[in-house]
Amino acid sequence: MAKIVVVTSGKGGVGKTTTSAAVGAGLAKAGHRTVLVDFDVGLRNLDLIMGCERRVVYDFINVINGEASLNQALIRDKRVDNLFILAASQTRDKDALTDEGVERVLTELSKDFDYIICDSPAGIERGALLAMYFADEAIIVTNPEVSSVRDSDRVLGILASKTRRAANGEPPVREQLLLTRYSPQRVLKGEMLSVEDVKEILAIDLLGVIPESQAVLNASNAGVPVILEDESDAGQAYQDAVARFLGEERPHRFLQIEKKGLFGRLFGG
Amino acid sequence: MSFFDYFRSQRKSTASVAKERLQIVVARERSTRGGPDYLPELQDEILKVIRRYVEVDQEAVQIQLDREGDCEVLELNITLPDRH
Numbered sequence: 001m002a003k004i005v006v007v008t009s010g011k012g013g014v015g016k017t018t019t020s021a022a023v024g025a026g027l028a029k030a031g032h033r034t035v036l037v038d039f040d041v042g043l044r045n046l047d048l049i050m051g052c053e054r055r056v057v058y059d060f061i062n063v064i065n066g067e068a069s070l071n072q073a074l075i076r077d078k079r080v081d082n083l084f085i086l087a088a089s090q091t092r093d094k095d096a097l098t099d100e101g102v103e104r105v106l107t108e109l110s111k112d113f114d115y116i117i118c119d120s121p122a123g124i125e126r127g128a129l130l131a132m133y134f135a136d137e138a139i140i141v142t143n144p145e146v147s148s149v150r151d152s153d154r155v156l157g158i159l160a161s162k163t164r165r166a167a168n169g170e171p172p173v174r175e176q177l178l179l180t181r182y183s184p185q186r187v188l189k190g191e192m193l194s195v196e197d198v199k200e201i202l203a204i205d206l207l208g209v210i211p212e213s214q215a216v217l218n219a220s221n222a223g224v225p226v227i228l229e230d231e232s233d234a235g236q237a238y239q240d241a242v243a244r245f246l247g248e249e250r251p252h253r254f255l256q257i258e259k260k261g262l263f264g265r266l267f268g269g
Numbered sequence: 270m271s272f273f274d275y276f277r278s279q280r281k282s283t284a285s286v287a288k289e290r291l292q293i294v295v296a297r298e299r300s301t302r303g304g305p306d307y308l309p310e311l312q313d314e315i316l317k318v319i320r321r322y323v324e325v326d327q328e329a330v331q332i333q334l335d336r337e338g339d340c341e342v343l344e345l346n347i348t349l350p351d352r353h
Binding site: 145146149150153154157161187189190191192193194197201 | 282283284285287288290291292294295298299302
């Protein structure tokens, strides 16, 4: 039986797809059979971030409608063993994603995989609610910024009340915070909410902090999950987060700015 | 923090303003969460009725739904302004 993990945030543009790609690649590298499922019907992007956009023949909706088998639709990653992608459809009909259809596909995937990563669309519409509904675990991607934190709190409310686990009276979905685009410099200047501030407001466990990094755009330009960029700060931060996700204890890095000399401290901003 | 920042830091930082605003809005949104969908509308209509008689602000009507065993308690808290 696979563990179903939803990557969600409410707000758009905070790094859900980047995180799905990184976490999926990290889990697969650790030897777990992992499938990434894009729930953003109409606006698929996971295929681009994973660099497999030219290999999409069949998608999630095709499988739900019985137009293709799962084996036909699953795209095997060429860099990481054990990693597969199920692309979203480009159809504009959002109702194509049916409750029974999604449940059937996830159940079938559960037989073959250890982890199913559901990349949620932004907002709290159908696709986002369905991505959350079947989850065992949730990674809440949040930027240290007011609208993102508020939306994350909304999403936490939905995870607590409108999921299969809540409906069946099972133990709640495990929720973990991933703070992205973090800038220790701006936190020090009092211009950005600190990791402690966000933790205090949302009151959930911290999975990791990903620093604001040029590596993320470079990786998405190339269609490579940033976690595979071993030299980059963001890549290493994602590696730590995946290790923590798998139960390892690792100290949080990239929370402090590098030490400046005396001159820099006197005159630097 | 640099030497010159000690003179600049009289104003409250924008991050602490953000934190305070978030704490207030999140607390308010959590208080109506999990309840039936009609709660915000109910709150709005009660407010309209009260405003026919006295001028009160948006925050004057607080609604909370508590669950005690099998029974749900709807708690209404209405703050009227001081009489002059």
